[in-house]
Amino acid sequence: DIAYVNGAYIPIDEARVSILDRGFLFADGVYEVAAVIGGRLIDNESHLSRLERSLRELRIGSPIPVSRIAEVEAELVARNGLSEGLVYLQITRGAAAEREFGFPAEAAPTFVAFAQKKNIIASPAAETGVKVLTVPDLRWARRDIKSTALLAQVLAKQAALEGGCQEAWMVDQEGFVTEGSSSTAFILTGANVLVTRLNSSAVLPGCTRKAVQVIAEREGLTVEERSFSVAEAYEAKEAFLTSASNLVLPVVSLDGRPIGSGAPGDTSRLLRRLYIEWAT
Numbered sequence: 001d002i003a004y005v006n007g008a009y010i011p012i013d014e015a016r017v018s019i020l021d022r023g024f025l026f027a028d029g030v031y032e033v034a035a036v037i038g039g040r041l042i043d044n045e046s047h048l049s050r051l052e053r054s055l056r057e058l059r060i061g062s063p064i065p066v067s068r069i070a071e072v073e074a075e076l077v078a079r080n081g082l083s084e085g086l087v088y089l090q091i092t093r094g095a096a097a098e099r100e101f102g103f104p105a106e107a108a109p110t111f112v113a114f115a116q117k118k119n120i121i122a123s124p125a126a127e128t129g130v131k132v133l134t135v136p137d138l139r140w141a142r143r144d145i146k147s148t149a150l151l152a153q154v155l156a157k158q159a160a161l162e163g164g165c166q167e168a169w170m171v172d173q174e175g176f177v178t179e180g181s182s183s184t185a186f187i188l189t190g191a192n193v194l195v196t197r198l199n200s201s202a203v204l205p206g207c208t209r210k211a212v213q214v215i216a217e218r219e220g221l222t223v224e225e226r227s228f229s230v231a232e233a234y235e236a237k238e239a240f241l242t243s244a245s246n247l248v249l250p251v252v253s254l255d256g257r258p259i260g261s262g263a264p265g266d267t268s269r270l271l272r273r274l275y276i277e278w279a280t
């Protein structure tokens with residue numbers, strides 16, 4: 001497998017960054033994940049514009065123009081012969097001579113990227129649906145920035161796995177779902193209204209969410225951008241999650257309670273199919 005490190009393409013086990021890199025010491029960096037289907041990056045303009053925003057919000061310089069980042073991603077897809085999977089890219093504030101909290105005057109950003117094979121379309125979870133566990137949202141207040149500081153999400157996902165689930169939905173102090181540990185949360189109400197949280201600093205603005213919203217509205221569905229409580233989600237007719245790595249995945253249970261019939265819902269399955277058509 002070939003990775004990219006600051007301008008060079010090298011075998012992934014030989015790829016190295018400094019232990020003084022601020023990504024390693026402080027999680028002082030941002031990342032993006034885009035799906036690859038049929039050798040093509042999916043919805044990548046959306047991911048790259050979010051990357052630009054994350055960099056700007058943290059005042060990290062882009063090591064190369066963002067238009068050239070797409071070339072690096074395409075080169076990784078080609079060099080790895082990747083047909084279906086993900087491209088991960090990460091930009092940190094770089095390595096300074098010493099560990100100091102303030103921005104170093106002269107550090108150059110570190111840019112790494114790699115590709116990973118994954119069955120995205122023929123995913124077994126798309127057929128069975130996923131089980132979700134709710135956990136308290138322990139994250140910081142700027143969740144709109146796609147930062148590499150993911151410890152709360154790591155713990156959330158691990159709690160889900162240990163509870164026999166595949167994803168965690170994080171819940172704010174008022175009892176409202178923010179989002180999944182690495183996905184956007186949606187429910188379908190009894191009145192056939194799709195509900196997902198309004199974009200704000202409380203959640204990451206999902207690229208897949210945005211596309212799914214447009215597709216759903218084109219199908220005549222109403223999408224309400226508002227908070228929903230765990231109690232409301234328990235009573236939902238359907239639920240699903242969206243992310244670059246899983247596209248649209250039906251949710252079949254929440255905290256052990258079946259959602260709807262306990263099987264992937266029709267609207268969730270329809271939106272998955274329409275998203276794949278749109279993306280490919």
Ligand code: PDD
Nearest residue numbers: 033181182183184204206207208243244
């Ligand atoms: N995660 N919310 C969070 C907290 C996420 O980490 C992600 C994506 C999403 C969905 O965003 P998008 O549709 O743009 O992928 C929502 C990526 C896939 C990850 O961390 O692996």
